[in-house]
Amino acid sequence: MKVLLVDDEIDFVTTLSNRLGMRGIKTDVVHDGQEALDYVKEQEPDVIVLDLKMPGMYGMEVLRRLSKTNPKIQVVILTGHGTDRDEEEAQRLKAFDYLEKPTDIDKLADRIRGAYKFKLEQTMAAAAFAEAGEFDTAREMAKDAEPLKTTGELFPDEDKNET
């Protein structure tokens, strides 16, 4: 699993990367939106954890571009800036999940694994349709994959325990 963290708060994202590493999730880190898009051109990650408010390019713009150019990449928004509108827009652009800082590290790790699992399932389902000769369906599945639904449905029990 290849995970990219995008956040301009260097201390925060470095520590986050270390902690995810301790939980078996290896990550790369970049600090702004343009760097994230450049990274994606070079090596496509499976999951991106994306901050919204960053210098230069706003995280939502990164998500918008990725949804057009790399729709298979699953994006987990992690922001301290969230508004209702941002959350709605993130869902419209098919972000896998929307979390607010500070968040529990194990919850974030679970969401990242969930996003990766979802991506694999979509890829496998698309491959199965392709193998059956249903190329249009396969193409649609690969292109327009709809996340299972974000916060609260993938891990309902855990959310209930949060305070």
Next chain:
Amino acid sequence: MGETQAGQATGRASTVQRAGDVEASPGLRAAQLQVLSRTLANVAHDIQNHLAAINESAGWMGDLLTLKNKQRFGWISRLFRLGKRHSDDIRPFCIALDAIQKEIGQGSISNKRLGGFAHRLEETLSVFSGNKALEEIGDVLLREAAEKGIHLEMKLANGEPMIETDPPGFQLAVFCGVEQIMDGLESGDRLVLEAGVGEGRYQVQLTSSRPAESLGLPLRDPDGQDFSQTIVEELGGQIWKQSGDGNHITTLAFPLAVART
């Protein structure tokens, strides 16, 4: 020299006084509100980032302590049954880190509400969660009530009913309504704010332990009308009062959002 200084001081004071007398135009007030909103939102965002960084650092320390403990004592503990002793060694640190993270969590909740409130100041007609909007002003109201010794209880609506109106107007109406009632209450009195859906509207009921007639001077607009009533009506809602069984209830009702497909 002394006279000059006194003269300058007087001049400054009168300048300040004249500036204060200038009545701001609605446009200027709107611009001020916009600046205030953005400033507050940015400050809340910065604070949230700091809290998140502190939270991660505390968590990282906890991770390292646990890891070091496992590395140092893992197999030795199992062999000599020292598990309890070494976990006692790190327990005080874990307790301190838990306390830090708990405080960060609480601070974060208040700060998110501040950020939400700030963002709403710029919004006009929109669809939003009535509960969230009430939570954002709840902290201030609870604090004021506590200072006056009033027992203010907030009960939010079940589910997440969405309202369609002007968010800052909604918050101002409820805020003024609560303030009006609290003005007339005394230490030890009780006030319950209960939100829910009734008669196809989002209703905020304010139930107090004193009759409405003795609830102090209400905030009034220039026409002498109850201020919260003016706002509620401008927002397409209604406000009414009723009494019975020792309770005195003011209800503010707002239009619910039309279900979106």
